[in-house]
Amino acid sequence: xxxxxxxxxxxxxxxxxxxxxxxxxxxxxxxxxxxxxxxxxxxxxxxxxxxxxxxxxxxxxxxxxxxxxxxxxxxxxxxxxxxxxxxxxxxxxxxxxxxxxxxxxxxxxxxxxxxxxxxxxxxxxxxxxxxxx
Numbered sequence: 228x229x230x231x232x233x234x235x236x237x238x239x240x241x242x243x244x245x246x247x248x249x250x251x252x253x254x255x256x257x258x259x260x261x262x263x264x265x266x267x268x269x270x271x272x273x274x275x276x277x278x279x280x281x282x283x284x285x286x287x288x289x290x291x292x293x294x295x296x297x298x299x300x301x302x303x304x305x306x307x308x309x310x311x312x313x314x315x316x317x318x319x320x321x322x323x324x325x326x327x328x329x330x331x332x333x334x335x336x337x338x339x340x341x342x343x344x345x346x347x348x349x350x351x352x353x354x355x356x357x358x359x360x
Contacts, residue, residue, distance in 0.1 A: 235281040242270045301346055308346075312339050 249266055315335050322328035 229284070231284050232281055235277045238277055239274060242274055246270055305343075305346055308339060308342055312336075315339065 246267055315332055319329070319332040319336075322332060
């Protein structure tokens with residue numbers, strides 16, 4: 228957990244104690260003045276904002292994890308694609324004489340090049356979700 232999440236939890240505990248203290252009269256108001264409901268609603272509003280920030284931070288961290296995982300998958304796929312390309316090149320050298328086999332190898336090479344073209348934009352994405360640069 229990061230600092231913002233700890234701050235939210237600590238402030239929630241503080242507000243809980245403050246509301247209990249005020250609600251049960253341990254902090255005595257002047258006679259005829261009772262602001263308990265107004266204080267409770269104001270504190271709950273502040274708490275709602277803090278919980279919203281807490282949830283948003285969790286979403287940002289989840290998106291960052293997803294971006295990092297996606298980059299790992301693309302990098303792994305790229306390594307496997309390089310291996311497949313090497314195997315296809317070796318196979319292509321062996322099937323020079325058979326036109327049907329050569330057409331199959333060319334088809335595989337076309338798929339490899341199309342896949343590489345689709346991977347290029349994903350590899351350039353940086354995991355900076357929710358952060359200003």
